[in-house]
Amino acid sequence: MVLFARNVDTPEQVAELVREMQSVARDAGHDLPLLVAVDQEGGRVARLREPWTLWPPLRAVGRAGSEELARRMGEGLAVELKACGIRCDFAPVLDVDTNPRNPVIGDRSFGDDPEQVGRLGAAMIRGLQEQGVIASAKHFPGHGDTDVDSHLELPAVDHSLSRLRDVELRPFRKAVEAQVATVMTAHVLVRELDDALPATLSPHVIRPLLREELKYVGVVVSDDLEMKAVADRWTPAARAVLAAQAGCDVLIFSKSQDAQVEAIEALVRAVEAEQIAWQEMDDVCARIRRLKERFLLPYVDPSPKQARIAAGVGENGAIARELADRGGIPA
Numbered sequence: 001m002v003l004f005a006r007n008v009d010t011p012e013q014v015a016e017l018v019r020e021m022q023s024v025a026r027d028a029g030h031d032l033p034l035l036v037a038v039d040q041e042g043g044r045v046a047r048l049r050e051p052w053t054l055w056p057p058l059r060a061v062g063r064a065g066s067e068e069l070a071r072r073m074g075e076g077l078a079v080e081l082k083a084c085g086i087r088c089d090f091a092p093v094l095d096v097d098t099n100p101r102n103p104v105i106g107d108r109s110f111g112d113d114p115e116q117v118g119r120l121g122a123a124m125i126r127g128l129q130e131q132g133v134i135a136s137a138k139h140f141p142g143h144g145d146t147d148v149d150s151h152l153e154l155p156a157v158d159h160s161l162s163r164l165r166d167v168e169l170r171p172f173r174k175a176v177e178a179q180v181a182t183v184m185t186a187h188v189l190v191r192e193l194d195d196a197l198p199a200t201l202s203p204h205v206i207r208p209l210l211r212e213e214l215k216y217v218g219v220v221v222s223d224d225l226e227m228k229a230v231a232d233r234w235t236p237a238a239r240a241v242l243a244a245q246a247g248c249d250v251l252i253f254s255k256s257q258d259a260q261v262e263a264i265e266a267l268v269r270a271v272e273a274e275q276i277a278w279q280e281m282d283d284v285c286a287r288i289r290r291l292k293e294r295f296l297l298p299y300v301d302p303s304p305k306q307a308r309i310a311a312g313v314g315e316n317g318a319i320a321r322e323l324a325d326r327g328g329i330p331a
């Protein structure tokens with residue numbers, strides 16, 4: 001389950017919502033808790049606003065340049081999210097901000113130095129995950145050097161593979177070394193690898209680069225498959241099957257229940273027709289089970305009272321202010 005701003009009111013309400021969802025899942029016979037996620041990056045991409053801590057964008061963290069502060073921000077995010085029952089944060093952004101015309105990344109990135117992006121991203125990942133919240137390195141294999149927003153159109157990257165390895169992929173190597181639990185894909189056409197399908201749907205990106213070259217063994221999450229970069233070109237059924245064939249383990253459809261149903265039915269038919277191997281589905285289920293066992297067990301329902309106490313806890317505000325001051329960007 002992915003929560004958006006439309007699902008969020010108060011800390012108590014979010015904790016009750018998560019508790020209710022988990023109760024429904026248990027009553028339906030699920031032996032492991034639901035994975036509840038949110039996009040809580042800091043800056044303009046933050047689904048939880050006041051009274052939760054208002055963190056500055058990652059650009060401020062990059063300007064501060066401190067791994068310790070990046071780790072503490074990760075810890076602070078985790079404390080507030082975990083108190084509400086949210087155990088997965090789709091953060092940090094590891095795109096390298098090399099294109100000033102980029103309309104969607106910009107200050108969401110740590111900066112334009114791939115080494116620094118990787119270093120600070122790895123520190124934030126450790127902070128999140130050491131406090132029991134799943135991190136997600138995004139958007140693989142890199143959305144930084146584009147001039148189109150994939151929410152609206154299909155961006156393209158025209159770099160050589162050697163440039164991709166040297167710049168775009170370097171932060172993801174650091175994330176893999178930091179044992180990041182999930183990686184989120186980008187709806188970006190990487191023409192050097194595939195001039196027809198964006199990375200999320202391409203068999204030439206996720207498995208060859210992420211699984212084989214970077215030796216990543218965790219869970220791969222698609223970016224939202226209802227974004228126009230893919231939704232304007234492929235049906236929900238085609239998006240789901242292509243993403244699964246490409247190597248995505250979790251497929252996000254965030255808006256339309258009809259699209260969700262169409263995607264699920266298409267995946268069932270694809271497995272029955274052997275377009276997706278049973279062994280691949282078993283491997284996906286095993287990866288997701290390991291993820292849940294690592295981060296969700298032993299499971300305790302969130303407490304509305306504790307959710308309220310944790311929201312905007314004083315030390316987090318102090319860290320956010322220090323980052324904003326050192327980064328020269330208001331929180």
